[in-house]
Amino acid sequence: MASQKLSLRLAVCLLNISEARKKDVVERVAKAALWNNQGEKKIQTTVLNIFSDYDYNRSVITLAGPVETLGNSVLTACVEAFNLIDMNDHVGIHPCLGAVDLVPIYPLSDSVSLEECGRVACDVAEKLTLDVPDCSLFYFGYADQPLKRTLVERRKELNWFNRSSLKGTERKADVGAAISSRRGLTGIGASPYVMNCNVTIDTQDLSIGQQIACAVRGANVGGLAGIQAMAFPHEGTVEIACNVESCNDETSSPLTKEKEKHISYCIQGEEYVYFSPSSIEKHIKKLANNFGVATVGTALVGFTPERCKNLAEMAIGEGNGEFWKKRKILTM
Secondary structure, rough: HHHHHHHHOOEEEEEOOOOOOOHHHHHHHHHOOOEEEOOOEEEOOEEEEEEEEEEOOOEEEEEEEEHHHHHHHHHHHHHHHHHHHHHHOOOOOOOOOEEEEEEEEOOOOOOOOHHHHHHHHHHHHHHHHHHHOEEEEEEEEOOOOOOOHHHHHHHHHOOOOOOOOOOOOOOOOOOOOOEOOEEEEEEEEEEOOEEEEEEEEEEOHHHHHHOOOOOOOOOOOOOOEEEEEEEEEEEOEEEEEEEEEOOOOOOOOOOOOOHHHHHEEEEEOEEEEOOOHHHHHHHHHHHOOOOOEEEEEEEEEEOHHHHHHHHHHHHHHOOOHHHHHHHOEEOO
């Protein structure tokens, strides 16, 4: 069994769909990844985790498998999501544009390249336009050739943070149909692993959360490299939602000065580093204390890259496609 695990060239998709309030819908999307159109089970695909947030009305489904076959699982899950979710009915506080809002493909095994993940993303996009003819998609990262614009860059270009006019002329899909109000616009691409780490602060004052998010954001002076952050009202408190990007040698100089705060891993022999969830939590706690506010919890949406790879090997080795049912604890 161990040798089987070592031979797998793994990748993962953290599929973001615009539904969290209907558990049956979310689970139908997850289960769709595990079966092909002939009703045969995909034995080397596993759903490691489902993270649903009621206020956001958004779920993140972690799909892992060999890079050679992962695209088929992502495709069947996306088709099911498009069939079940109507953006005309969607209400939630998290920004989104699509019923399937985000389809990022990340390498897990060192032997899997970013370019290969980009090709998987492009292949999924092309097949989606055949299976769901009225869907609309934009590329980012290694699927966006030759520019390789980041997800953040594409979202800014497409005004992702403002959904008021889904069919507005300022938004154009890279592939697929003109943007419809039912399907919306889907981002699909590939990059080094992006982790989601959300820290809750004990206040209802959104302005405090916004100031903390601004201070954490890597693009700002004094921020944490590789961190994108937003603040949202959440269950009577405020949540600082952080996207934690992995940085390579070209972009990681602010990280390498604080080695005790970051974790490293490799993609095809090249080192990537990211701030650890605990260091992000401590940093936000310090900033919150300046406002006289305490932190009350941290949620990791999915896993760190290393944990994701290890669990994928375990789940696939066990033949456990519905691994998420074994995981009940989502907070750190």
